[in-house]
Structures are given as C-alpha cells and as structure tokens.
Amino acid sequence: MHAQVTPEDSRLLHSIPPARVALIERIAQAAPGAGKTAKAQSNLQQRFVRSYFRGVGEEDLAERTPAILAKAAMDHLAFGTERKPAGQSLIRVFNPDPKRDGFESPHTVVMLVTDDAPFLVDSVGIVFRRAEVAVHMIVHPVLDVHRDGRGRIVELGANGSDKTHAESWQLYEIDRQNDPARLEKLQHDIEATLSDVHVAVEDWPRMREKAKSIAAELESNPPPLPADEISEGRRLLEWMEGRHFVFLGYRHYNLERGSSEDKLVPDGRSGLGILRNGGRGTLRSGTTTLRGDVRARARESELLILTKANSTATVHRGEYLDYIGVKTFDNRGKVNGEHRFLGLWTSTAYHRTPRDIPVLRRKVDRVIEYFGLDSASHDGKAVLNVLETYPRDELFQASVDDLIRIARGVVNLYERRTVRMLVRRDPYHRFFSCLIYVPRDRYNTEVRQRFEKIVLDGFNGKSVETQVQISGSNHARVHVVVHTDPEVRAKVDYMAVERRIAEAALTWSDRLRDIVVENKGEAAGLALANRYRRAFSMSYEEDVSPRDALDDLTDLEALREQPATLRLNLHRPPAQKPERVHLKVVKLGEPVPISDLRPFSNSFLMRFLFALSKKDECDDAAPNNLSGAILKDSYLDIQGIPHWATLPNLEIFANAGYPFTRRADLADTAVVLPDTAAAEEIEMYLTLMGHFGAQTGYPVLNVSVTNADGMKSDSGKDYLVIGTVDDQSAISRLNPSLPVGIDGSGLHIQDTQGFFAQLQHAWWKVRSSDRVQSGQLETAGLLPDALIEAIEWPSRSSRSVVVIALRDKDVVPNFLSIFLKTSQSSDVSQSVSVLHGSRFTSYRIGNDVYHVGALSLWIKLNMLFERFQWLMVACILCFCFLIAIILRSILRKKARSRLQGNN
Numbered sequence: 001m002h003a004q005v006t007p008e009d010s011r012l013l014h015s016i017p018p019a020r021v022a023l024i025e026r027i028a029q030a031a032p033g034a035g036k037t038a039k040a041q042s043n044l045q046q047r048f049v050r051s052y053f054r055g056v057g058e059e060d061l062a063e064r065t066p067a068i069l070a071k072a073a074m075d076h077l078a079f080g081t082e083r084k085p086a087g088q089s090l091i092r093v094f095n096p097d098p099k100r101d102g103f104e105s106p107h108t109v110v111m112l113v114t115d116d117a118p119f120l121v122d123s124v125g126i127v128f129r130r131a132e133v134a135v136h137m138i139v140h141p142v143l144d145v146h147r148d149g150r151g152r153i154v155e156l157g158a159n160g161s162d163k164t165h166a167e168s169w170q171l172y173e174i175d176r177q178n179d180p181a182r183l184e185k186l187q188h189d190i191e192a193t194l195s196d197v198h199v200a201v202e203d204w205p206r207m208r209e210k211a212k213s214i215a216a217e218l219e220s221n222p223p224p225l226p227a228d229e230i231s232e233g234r235r236l237l238e239w240m241e242g243r244h245f246v247f248l249g250y251r252h253y254n255l256e257r258g259s260s261e262d263k264l265v266p267d268g269r270s271g272l273g274i275l276r277n278g279g280r281g282t283l284r285s286g287t288t289t290l291r292g293d294v295r296a297r298a299r300e301s302e303l304l305i306l307t308k309a310n311s312t313a314t315v316h317r318g319e320y321l322d323y324i325g326v327k328t329f330d331n332r333g334k335v336n337g338e339h340r341f342l343g344l345w346t347s348t349a350y351h352r353t354p355r356d357i358p359v360l361r362r363k364v365d366r367v368i369e370y371f372g373l374d375s376a377s378h379d380g381k382a383v384l385n386v387l388e389t390y391p392r393d394e395l396f397q398a399s400v401d402d403l404i405r406i407a408r409g410v411v412n413l414y415e416r417r418t419v420r421m422l423v424r425r426d427p428y429h430r431f432f433s434c435l436i437y438v439p440r441d442r443y444n445t446e447v448r449q450r451f452e453k454i455v456l457d458g459f460n461g462k463s464v465e466t467q468v469q470i471s472g473s474n475h476a477r478v479h480v481v482v483h484t485d486p487e488v489r490a491k492v493d494y495m496a497v498e499r500r501i502a503e504a505a506l507t508w509s510d511r512l513r514d515i516v517v518e519n520k521g522e523a524a525g526l527a528l529a530n531r532y533r534r535a536f537s538m539s540y541e542e543d544v545s546p547r548d549a550l551d552d553l554t555d556l557e558a559l560r561e562q563p564a565t566l567r568l569n570l571h572r573p574p575a576q577k578p579e580r581v582h583l584k585v586v587k588l589g590e591p592v593p594i595s596d597l598r599p600f601s602n603s604f605l606m607r608f609l610f611a612l613s614k615k616d617e618c619d620d621a622a623p624n625n626l627s628g629a630i631l632k633d634s635y636l637d638i639q640g641i642p643h644w645a646t647l648p649n650l651e652i653f654a655n656a657g658y659p660f661t662r663r664a665d666l667a668d669t670a671v672v673l674p675d676t677a678a679a680e681e682i683e684m685y686l687t688l689m690g691h692f693g694a695q696t697g698y699p700v701l702n703v704s705v706t707n708a709d710g711m712k713s714d715s716g717k718d719y720l721v722i723g724t725v726d727d728q729s730a731i732s733r734l735n736p737s738l739p740v741g742i743d744g745s746g747l748h749i750q751d752t753q754g755f756f757a758q759l760q761h762a763w764w765k766v767r768s769s770d771r772v773q774s775g776q777l778e779t780a781g782l783l784p785d786a787l788i789e790a791i792e793w794p795s796r797s798s799r800s801v802v803v804i805a806l807r808d809k810d811v812v813p814n815f816l817s818i819f820l821k822t823s824q825s826s827d828v829s830q831s832v833s834v835l836h837g838s839r840f841t842s843y844r845i846g847n848d849v850y851h852v853g854a855l856s857l858w859i860k861l862n863m864l865f866e867r868f869q870w871l872m873v874a875c876i877l878c879f880c881f882l883i884a885i886i887l888r889s890i891l892r893k894k895a896r897s898r899l900q901g902n903n
Contacts, residue, residue: 080113084151
C-alpha cells in the first residue's frame with residue numbers, strides 16, 4: 001500500500017515535466033516505511049521526498065535506483081530533523097556506509113541544512129573547485145520548514161503559515177575522498193564559506209546604506225578636490241548601491257602618519273560583512289604598515305582607490321575581491337583615512353558600455369580627448385573600440401596615462417600579423433597585468449599555456465589568472481594577470497619577455513616560412529611556403545625541424561617536374577648517434593611498405609663498418625669489415641660477426657617483435673594472454689602481430705598463444721606477455737626476475753643484480769637516459785599508462801621475455817596509437833620503456849651485456865688480454881720462465897753428452 005498524494009503535493013509537482021514526476025513517485029514509493037509508520041510521520045516523509053527531488057534533472061534521477069535515492073533523502077531528513085540553536089548550519093561530509101547510513105554511493109556525500117540565503121550553491125561550489133573535486137550530482141531544494149521550540153521539524157510547507165522559515169537543504173555527490181584529513185578540511189572550508197555568506201547577506205542592507213551615506217557626505221561636505229572628480233566618485237557610489245556591486249565587506253581605516261612610515265589602522269567597530277568583528281577578515285586585516293611607493297600612494301590627494309584585494313572571494317564567485325576605497329581628508333586637506341568596500345562587480349558592470357558607468361566614462365573621454373581624434377574617423381572608432389572591449393577590471397583600475405599608452409599600442413597593431421605584449425604594473429606591486437595580442441590562427445590552448453609559463457618565469461610570479469577574447473579581429477587577446485610578492489621588487493626585462501612570447505606563438509609552418517624566405521627570397525619563398533603550408537602531418541612536424549624540411553621541399557618540387565620519380569635520401573640528422581643513418585623515401589601517392597624495400601631475391605645483404613669496443617664500454621658495436629646477411633628464411637646470420645651487445649634492446653622489439661637475434665617469423669615465440677582475455681587485450685595482440693608482420697615483411701607470423709600456466713622455464717621459447725596489471729597473472733610470476741616489478745600499488749625498482757635498493761611506489765624521472773645508476777631515481781606518482789620491459793629468462797638461456805603491462809583496459813587505444821607511431825623512432829628502446837600520456841621514456845636498468853656470434857680462439861685471447869692487461873705480463877713471465885727451463889734442460893743435456901764423450 002502506497003502513501004496517498006496530498007493536494008498540496010500535487011500542486012508542488014504540477015509545474016515539472018511528467019517524466020520527472022514519475023521518477024519522483026517511484027522514489028517516494030521506495031522510501032523506507034512508506035505507508036507503514038504513523039500517518040503524520042509518513043505524510044511528512046512523502047512530502048519531503050517530493051519537495052526534495054523536485055528540482056533534480058531526470059538524467060540524474062534515472063542514473064540511480066529509487067531505493068538508493070529514497071534512503072539518501074531519508075538520511076538527510078534524519079540529519080536535519082533538529083537544528084538548535086536557531087540559525088545553526090548543519091554540515092556533514094562522509095562516505096556512505098550501508099550499515100551506518102542505510103545507503104551507499106561510489107562518491108563522497110556532502111549534506112547541508114542552513115537558512116536560505118543568496119549565493120549559497122555558488123559559494124559551496126567555490127570550495128569544491130578550490131579543492132579540485134568534481135561534483136557528480138546536486139540536490140538543493142529550498143523548503144518551508146516549521147520547527148518547534150526545541151528546533152525539531154513539525155511540518156513542511158504549512159500552507160503559507162507565518163511559522164515556517166525558508167531553509168536550504170543541499171546534497172552533493174563529489175569525487176571520492178578517502179583521506180580523513182581531506183574530509184575534515186572540506187567540512188571546515190564549507191563551514192567558513194557558509195559563515196561568510198550569512199554575515200555578508202545579513203549586513204548587506206547596512207553596507208548599501210553606508211555607501212549612500214558616504215555619497216551624501218561627498219555632496220554636503222566635499223573634500224578639497226576637483227569638482228568633477230568628487231561628482232564622479234559620488235555617482236559611482238550611488239551606481240554601486242543600485243545593485244551593480246555585490247557588497248561583501250566594509251570597514252573604515254584611519255591613516256596614522258609617521259616620520260619614515262605610515263600605518264593604516266582599522267576601526268574595529270565599523271566592520272560589516274566579511275570584515276565584521278570576529279569575521280575571517282579580522283584575522284588578516286589588522287594594522288597595515290605603509291612604506292615607500294605604497295605610502296606615497298596612500299597620501300595622494302585622489303578620492304577613489306579602485307583595485308583588487310589580496311584575497312579571493314568565498315561568496316558568489318571565486319575571484320579576487322574588488323576593492324573600492326574612498327579616502328577621507330582632514331581640515332588641512334590631507335588624507336587621514338579611507339572607507340573600504342570589498343565585493344564583486346555584477347554582470348552589468350562588465351557588459352554595459354563604459355560611457356554609462358561613472359568614473360569609467362570620465363576616463364574614456366580623457367583618453368579620446370588626448371588623441372584629439374574625430375569619433376567618426378577610422379582611428380577614433382579604433383580607439384573607442386579598444387576602450388569598449390578593454391578588460392573591465394583593468395578599465396576600473398588603470399590610470400589614464402596607462403590607458404593612453406596601451407590603447408596606442410593596440411591601435412598600432414592594425415591588421416599586422418605580429419605579437420605584442422602590453423604590461424601594466426599594479427601600483428601596489430601585487431601583480432602585473434599583461435595584454436598579449438597574437439594572430440588569431442596561431443592561438444590555441446597550448447600557446448596560452450606557453451604564455452602563462454613564460455610570464456610566470458619572466459615576472460617572478462606566484463600564480464596567474466588568464467582570460468581570452470577571440471572576436472572578429474585578426475588578433476586574439478590573452479589577458480594574463482601575474483600575481484607577485486609585493487616585497488620583491490625585481491627588475492623585469494619587458495622586451496626579453498615579449499621576444500619569448502613572440503617565439504612561443506610561432507607555429508611550425510611560421511618557422512618554415514621564415515627559413516624558406518631567408519633561403520629563397522621573399523617572393524619565391526612565400527610562394528613555396530604557401531604551396532606546402534598544409535602538406536605536412538602533425539607527426540612529421542614533431543619529428544622534422546623546419547630547417548631540415550628544406551631538403552624535403554626540394555624533393556617535393558622535383559616531383560612536380562617528374563611525378564614518377566622515386567627520390568631517396570640517406571642522411572644522418574644532427575641529433576642522431578654517429579652509428580645511425582636515416583633513409584628517407586619521397587614519392588607521390590601511397591606510402592611504400594618496408595617489406596617492398598627488400599630486394600626481389602628476398603636476401604638483404606649488408607656490410608657492418610664498426611670498431612670493436614671493450615665490453616664495459618659497449619654500445620652494440622661489431623668488428624671492422626665483417627659482413628652478414630638476412631637469408632631467404634629471414635634468419636639474421638651474424639655468426640661471422642662476433643661482438644658484444646647491450647641486451648635486451650626494446651628498439652629491436654618495437655621494430656621487429658623480438659629483443660634478441662631470432663627468426664623473423666617468430667617461430668620460437670609464444671604470446672602469453674590473460675586466462676580470460678578482454679576484447680581490448682585481444683585487439684592489442686592482433687594489432688601487434690600485424691605490425692610486426694608488416695615490419696618484417698611476413699604478414700603471417702608463426703606464433704603460438706598460451707596463458708601463464710603454459711610458460712615453461714626450459715629455454716625453449718621466447719615469450720611476449722600482454723595484459724593489464726590486474727588480469728595478467730604471468731606478471732606476478734615474473735616479478736622476482738624483473739628489474740622493475742609492477743603490481744596494483746605501482747612500480748618497484750628491484751635489486752635483482754645488486755645494483756638497486758627497492759623503492760616502493762616508484763614512477764621516475766632519470767637524469768641520464770643511458771643508464772640508471774644508484775641514486776638517480778626520483779619517485780613521483782603511481783602506475784604509468786603502460787610499461788614495457790625485457791629480460792633474459794631463464795637466466796643464461798639466451799631466451800627472452802618481453803612484458804607489456806597496462807594500467808587498465810582503457811589505455812589500450814592510446815598505447816597502440818603511440819606505440820605504432822613511435823616504433824621506428826628511438827623512444828621505445830633500451831630495457832625498460834614507460835608510457836606516460838603521449839610519450840615513451842626509456843631507461844637501461846642494470847649493466848648486462850651479452851656475447852653474440854662465434855668467436856675464434858685468437859679473438860677471445862685478444863679480448864681477454866685487452867681487458868686484463870696484467871694477464872699479458874703474467875703470461876710473458878710464464879713463457880720466459882718456461883723457455884728458461886727448456887733452455888736449462890737443453891744445456892744440461894748437451895753438457896752431459898760432452899762429459900760422457902770425453903770419458
């Protein structure tokens with residue numbers, strides 16, 4: 001039996017979509033005790049549920065079961081049943097437990113019950129944004145609640161009874177927080193924010209009245225300042241009071257002058273809102289000592305101070321607070337204090353034309369008057385447009401001289417494809433305001449991030465705020481505010497920062513155009529650059545510098561004359577190792593498969609021209625003037641090329657599928673998949689096999705597939721292990737032998753050969769990419785996206801295992817994309833390669849080298865003596881000793897013969 005829907009509930013649900021009404025009814029029917037408890041209590045619960053979810057979207061309601069939502073609502077009702085004393089804010093931040101709370105959620109839940117007030121939801125959202133947690137669902141009804149003298153709920157929505165009081169009930173599902181300290185901090189921050197909201201709202205009428213009284217005093221008892229300045233200041237206060245400014249705090253300060261420093265002393269009894277006595281502002285707004293430029297600025301005979309405060313708002317919008325100061329003057333016309341308002345400009349202050357806003361209209365008129373331009377002329381309209389679209393906060397804060405300088409710089413840009421940075425320094429040395437103009441087609445998020453990094457470094461900043469305007473102009477405007485330490489007055493090289501900004505805004509095509517024009521002349525260079533402006537892919541631009549692309553442009557131009565030509569370029573890029581060369585094939589049409597580059601005889605002859613190195617200094621080197629061949633069965637024959645090699649080598653694996661010298665058809669390789677392989681893992685296996693087949697020229701590979709139980713340590717197979725950390729049991733079996741162990745908690749550098757002490761939860765950056773030495777690991781984070789490592793397994797078997805361990809199945813598409821893209825580069829190499837985001841980073845763990853090929857006895861002795869030179873001395877001494885013994889024996893024998901002959 002379900003509870004009846006009362007006429008009042010019907011009216012409540014009448015104005016919302018029918019689909020939502022149906023969902024709410026299911027929730028009401030699922031409420032614990034619906035229709036079973038006492039009638040009054042049941043009616044209260046049903047009315048609460050219907051009111052509670054009335055404003056929640058259908059998609060949020062449909063994603064969760066009615067039972068879970070009903071239990072969460074009942075838990076919230078139980079939590080807010082009693083509020084005492086009146087006006088108390090109830091806050092609870094917790095991870096639901098089914099036994100304790102009656103419901104469960106994968107997220108952390110925040111429940112609030114407080115007196116209704118403006119800005120509550122916005123202000124709580126500021127707390128979550130600053131904590132960098134996402135909100136997954138919001139329930140925020142405003143309920144008319146009647147409570148008894150003990151603060152307990154008597155009824156809801158009592159037909160307009162004067163005993164009811166509007167209360168805000170809010171429930172948030174946010175990112176799961178398991179750290180108790182994080183939960184406690186969130187609750188503390190929400191409590192502080194609600195306190196700020198309530199004191200600001202409570203004192204709002206008094207702050208508005210204060211602004212009106214100050215404006216009236218300016219008219220009745222004006223200070224000794226120009227009449228138009230006083231008039232504009234008075235009108236600005238009246239305009240602010242007309243709901244164009246969100247008043248959050250007010251306080252009066254007295255200026256106490258000294259011989260070397262002044263003091264700005266707060267009048268504690270005057271505080272309102274967030275600057276009220278005992279409010280959060282009291283702790284940080286005590287007496288301020290003024291020296292130097294700031295002291296002189298405070299003494300200046302100007303009526304208004306329009307700037308930003310040092311702190312950010314906790315109410316309405318999480319921005320730096322707007323600071324409006326009105327100076328007071330003594331009988332001698334000297335500054336003796338200020339009225340300070342803190343708050344936020346409303347949207348009308350940002351969207352209305354500045355010619356309708358007091359103080360701003362006076363600034364605009366003075367700038368246009370300075371240039372002496374006809375408002376109907378091109379330049380006059382250009383200056384007016386700059387001021388109309390100027391960042392509004394900057395327009396309030398900037399002096400007329402700053403506006404004249406910056407407006408001239410913006411207008412002088414015209415339609416030129418150039419980059420400009422125009423800077424204004426805050427007179428209180430708290431920030432730099434940078435207007436960066438960049439050609440619109442060059443702007444993107446990556447460029448903005450580069451700008452932020454450059455100005456943060458160039459101005460020695462602590463943090464940045466950025467706003468971007470992209471309009472019909474040829475330029476995008478990036479407004480970056482760099483917050484700095486006011487005590488640090490470092491000299492800034494503005495021109496150097498602007499040069500770095502201009503360089504950061506250049507695209508690869510821009511750099512290519514400049515190089516081509518430099519080499520070919522302006523007319524021919526521009527024509528050539530424009531012809532191939534969109535010809536190169538992003539991967540090409542990442543791998544080839546614009547200067548190196550000049551040779552490719554020459555080849556492409558030659559193909560225009562001879563389209564059927566195949567152009568080959570064997571070269572060594574400047575950053576490449578001396579022993580490596582690149583072969584570039586340029587042709588029209590489809591790319592050439594690597595297998596098609598092999599001779600028709602299916603034998604690819606090669607000649608190695610390397611010098612033999614010492615074992616300890618080995619870098620995959622071989623003796624001089626020896627040859628080898630890939631024979632018809634694709635077996636790499638290097639038996640005649642004895643050398644030492646640093647193995648395993650993942651670069652060979654990335655290109656051909658095996659880290660040691662093996663047959664190209666991988667007949668000795670087994671692929672190890674999880675016991676229950678997911679679709680993504682099977683896709684990865686098939687994609688890799690296709691890749692290796694294309695690389696080696698054998699599209700059908702003779703490989704076997706097994707699971708962890710099928711791995712035999714009998715030196716009969718090479719293994720390729722594929723899977724996620726959680727699914728692939730072979731990883732745990734191999735972990736004791738791996739230099740980098742991996743499990744659900746992260747990576748572990750293991751002391752498999754006496755080189756490393758174990759480091760838990762390691763993901764590292766290595767200062768030297770050649771070899772990892774003791775003390776060169778820096779841990780930062782947990783599991784990377786993927787890890788590839790190769791080992792000889794079993795030990796001394798000349799057989800290998802390659803492990804591809806994935807964090808989870810979701811990273812498979814990204815892994816395959818990056819791996820296939822970079823397989824022919826050197827990003828995947830050495831013995832361990834880590835994928836983090838879009839790039840592999842490779843490391844050599846340990847210092848093992850392996851002997852490959854057959855060595856003659858003479859070469860072995862030669863290498864032995866070369867390595868152990870003392871052994872050569874010992875052998876020579878032994879040889880000399882042996883010769884001495886032999887000579888002595890011969891001489892004794894001859895002497896004995898002579899004696900016998902004489903006898």
